[in-house]
Amino acid sequence: MTRPKALISGASVAGPVLAYFLQHNGYDVTVVERAAAVRDSGYAVDFRGAAFDVLREMKLFDQVSEHNTRMRGTTLVDGSGAEIGQLPASAFAGELEVPKRELTRILHQATAGDVDYVFGDSITALSQHESGVAVEFEHRAAGEFDLLFGADGVYSNVRRLGFGPDDEVLRHLGMSGAAFSTPNYLGLDHRGLLRPGPDTAAYLFSCGDPDRLTVSLSFATASPELDRRGRTEQERAVRAAFAGQNWELPRLLDTMTGADDFSFGSSCQVQLSQWSRGRVALVGDAGYCAAPTSGMGTSQALIGARALAHHLATTGGDHKTAFPAYETQLRPYVADNQAKGRQAAMTLGGAA
Template identity: 70%
Template sequence: MTTTKVLISGASVAGPALAYFLHRDGYEVTVVERAPDLRDSGYAVDFRGAAFEVLEEMGILSEVRGHDTRMGGTTLVDEEGADIGRLPAEAFAGELEVPKREVTRILHRITADDVAYVFDDSISALTQHESGVTVEFERGATREFDLVFGADGVYSKVRRLAFGPHAEALRHLGLSGAGFSTANHLGLRRSGMLQHGKDTAIYLFSAGDPERLTVSLSFSTASPALDRRPRHEQEQAVRAAFAGRGWQAPRLLEAMSEAGDFYFASTCQVHLDRWSSGRIALLGDAGYCAAPTSGMGTSQALIGAWTLARALASAGGDHAAAFAAYEAELRPYVAENQALGRETAATMFGGGTGLADEHTS
């Protein structure tokens, strides 16, 4: 019997999780990642609900729990930095919060011996035919695969090539923000501080490294256009949004330009009429991002990979039937998470905190 060859684009969470399950089920799996190595970005991610069942099935739940940030509560402060309230740990950390880099490393480690990882490359063209998909790469040689999966994030290359332009899939929720780390001059210890304004928010926390302070500067935006712009333009937009703000704003804006881990992203959802096209399917943020404001991104990625793999295993080689079953089972769950993401984003600068979410997408 011929082994089914699959290509997964993206080596963050959804991609390696799917690779784990597909290899277990007898597939020959290749994962391509445009970054030169495992990504070390991202601050902390949350796990909720059925995601624990997925981690348990993968045999890594105890190890993941070992990286619990054990975050405490978050102090709310006014424009002058005076305490005005407090949020419990659950508002940010969910049932379990873990540094994203640790999750990525664990998933890579448990798959590295069985899955072919190709870093520093990306898909440049996809051509489907009756028996498979011809995949062209930016660096590597053209190859043939039976199935291709896009697990490559909100700005998925697979989705753009096989489903259409980003603009047709993205729904902007009115927020953008910069993230980075700096010296922990506030002396926070497994705790956070939030200063919430009319159209801006400053969230600071220290979890793993007591010497470092993680910074999130969020503000209202009309579109996600800044996501694809150079860093200096993103910084310029952040400075304009926080100009004249008090408390820590001036110091943080100065630290932003010196940060080596600067990150910028808009709060968007991905909406598609279908998650598959022929022999190509999407999962995680690439197919149905619920936005960081949902707090469900990582859990949804794991559950999506698990659901897709089970559908393929049950379909006896009929990928079309598997993709249909995967979508039918998962869409209600995704719809709930996306509704939560929209509701939370709507309160961001409307009186609520809007920040009961993952610390990064």
């Protein structure tokens, strides 16, 4: 009997997890990823609640736990650097926190032997018909698949091609920010420093590598437009937002220019009336991003991917039944996480 063919766009977290379960359920799985190799970027991701059940089912809990950052909490400081409060480790690190690069590496290793990974390529067009999905790629030859899944993040290529423009589904939470690392000149040891303000927030922490300090500089924005700009414009916006501020900010702004791991992003939520159309379904941030401020992105990715694969398995691969069941199961969970994301953004100076 011919095994059904599934194509997944995105090899970060949701994609490999979905690939794992689909492959175990009898699918031939291909994962296409725009990056040239497994991504070695990102800082720390955390796990909460039922996400641990997914890791255990994949037999990866112990391996992932070995990379626990063991953060010990965060000190709140005012504009002069004076301590004004303390936050527990769970405020940012959840119940378990690991470096993003370690998680993506582990997930890839757990699936690479059974899943066909295609790096350095992306989907350029898709069209559905009664028995499958025709997909065109930037580099490789076009192909036919029984099912297509978008697990490619908040600016999902699959969502844009199959559901509509980003602007129709993204809800900006009023915050954008830059992240980079620098030598740990403050000597932070598995701890963070947070300097909140009415329109800006600076968060510094060190974990994993004691010689490195990770910096996040967030500020109020009216839209996520800066995400589409180049680094020069993004840096200029960060400098303008933090201009005239004291404490460590002048030094951090100088360091930002030379950082080789600079990244920029906005706090956005993805709000769709449907997470599937025909034979195409979305999972993780591509379908229902709750924003980084929620602290639930990784957990949603794991739980959503397993739920999607589970409903396909229990319905014998009937996507017309499985996809709505997946959405019905997950909607309340996602709605709660998105509410948390909006509330946290407001606390840090964003908008509801």
